[in-house]
Amino acid sequence: MSTIEAPPTTLSPPAERLRDRFARSPLSEKVSVLDLDLPTVEVGPSDWPAVARFLRDDPECRYDLFLDLAGVDNAKRRGRPTRFEAVVHLHSLSRDEHVRAKVLLPDGVEPRLPSVIDVWPAANWFEREAFDLFGFDFPGHPNQRRLLCHDAFVGHPLRKDYSPGQRWFFAEEDLRMPAWAVHTEERAGHFETQTISIGPSHPATHGIIHLVARLDGERITRAETQIGYMHRCFEKMSETHTWNQVIPFCDRLNYVSAMINGVGYVRTVEKMLGIEVPDRGRLVRTILSEFSRIMDHCVNIGTNLVDIGGLTNFWYLYQPRESIYGLIEACCGARLTVSYVRVGGLAIDVPDDFVPRCRALLESIPKFVDDVERLVTRNKIVRNRLAGTGVVTKEQAIAWGFTGPMLRSTGVPYDVRRSRPYDFYDRFDWDIPVANDGDNFSRYLVRMEEIRQSLAIIRQAVDIFPASGPVNSDDWHVVLPPKDAVYHDMESLIFHFKLIMEGIRVPRGERYDWIEGANGELGFYAISDGGAGPYRLKPRPPCFPMMAAFEEMIVGGGISDAIATLGTLNIIAGELER
């Protein structure tokens, strides 16, 4: 099998190990191991289940965390052997390593690959999404139907021959409910069995989520979540815009902590370009990302408490958010969707009073956190509602592909900031909060402690923040030259013109880069064909696998527990459905 990237003569140690391991296995003829930015396994669809099982179970692999499945349509990209491929990213918790598996789907037949839902249950919704957007067929998938697009949709929108603006009319009667919900079988003598719909517009469904549940009295006996009520075509839009124009779209993925998304995206592009951002720029990104994490946790805890009846805490927790908005507005002029980062640095430098403003926030926020702690943590009603509900075991969390506070609340200390430190996280002194019970209350505790840890990180970052210096890379192929240089210097003018008219040229290739988002591992898988914009951009949304597991988490519990659980998942519709 050939690829466009010329295989390097020497492999990186992880890829070398993986190639060795496969050479010694019975699968040696069936896979080829490449060394791209990650060790990459290429395999045909018929061998995929065996390879998947090997990747998960082999003691030298143990890739137990299923992160992402991205379909790719190579119709307009040269040098790939087949038109369609499914790209899977995996993580090994025991060895702290990522790996990529590419399933090459032969041309001439319908794209089809066996489902690996029995190997990684997390594959469930990812496969449905690939079916919906690319038309991949997954034999063995128990519930293969559209996930994001509406049920009257025709065609598969992420194929390259689908026009980005082609809409289809959708009427209420077109909505397909799960088959089990349509034909209800009433148990004899059990008149309280009924099937209800919660959402899509419901105060407790945070954004718009449609939960179909069968109840026996107040117990949920079966449930299914329908999403797609906020699918606004991020991936198709990113293919029709240039690299820098994608940043505002990224900010609207997880709009509660918009800064982190932008940082995650531009880091991927910067890695592809091979450029470095100066320390000052990276520190600004770190500080504002951690502030965004605090805002995210504040909103999550606050709305969760609103859902279970505690409105007052929301007002307490919203106040620090407003004061952080003040800082962000001073930096970039926007409050919520910041669009502050650029490939190669930041849009503009921070204001002169950036550090005093940060210090003022560091002094004011702990008071609100303490107040909420006093109001909530020992509150009997809250504990009754949250403790022991929505329980996820460690094994379940890994199988379902959880990351972030959800995974850490089950006792797994996986945090990207520690496992693969980026920016300055290895220089700071901070802890990963971990809880062991895996219930809703543990998630609340983990998030509260993460707020404090983020404050500690910001405190250290502000201490080493340089008073002056550049925030942008000086590679004028990527970053706009300073405006006065454009007016007085011919070369700068040319760079300015080329950047505005053509945009950044990212070398051909692909990359998966990941950071710690507010609710888990946020990855971006970007493919460039050398054009002005991404050929394909697939975010790895942290809350997507959690929402997929929700329908199994709530079975057996009460309907009120389901509401409390939904709140602690930290679902952001913009990121879930993109």
Next chain:
Amino acid sequence: MALFGKGRELPVRDPNAGGGPADFFTTRLESMVAWARSNSLWPLPFATACCGIEFMSVVSSHYDLSRFGAEVVRFSPRQADLLIVAGTVVDKLAPTLRKIYDQMPEPKWVISMGVCASSGGFYRAYHVTQGIDEIVPVDVYVPGCPPTPEELMFGILELQRKIRSGEKSRDSRSAASGEGTRFAWSAGERTPGKPA
């Protein structure tokens, strides 16, 4: 006493002609009702996306929408008379939005918050409704991505001004239901008989 209508002062009469403060004033019923109505809007936030987070800011303590009498947020359309569509509406959600709108009692108003709800915004894409006015009539459009809280408050004040001045609601059926009734204010018509 604040006077409403076209800003003209209405005569204040004192029944005891001997002087002293007046204890009543006269106005027209429709003006009075419009005044009361404009200051007691019960919004239903149809919050789907980023704008929903800014809506939270507007009702939170810092901006505090209750200063303008529109803070009684209802999540049931049966109890609301102002639909604030905050965020992107996609084709899959469009029938739901129409259903919610239909469930609201009349008279009712719609604010489209943010450019996604107003025109689809920069999501010119295969699954995004290009403006909610494809589905429901809109009274006030608030631009911004997302609008700042001040902008949304201005939008609400603007709607209050419309209601007070008796401007015609964009909802055709609200207007139709008001026709022929004695008090045409529900249709937004101030002077009966005059074509709107």
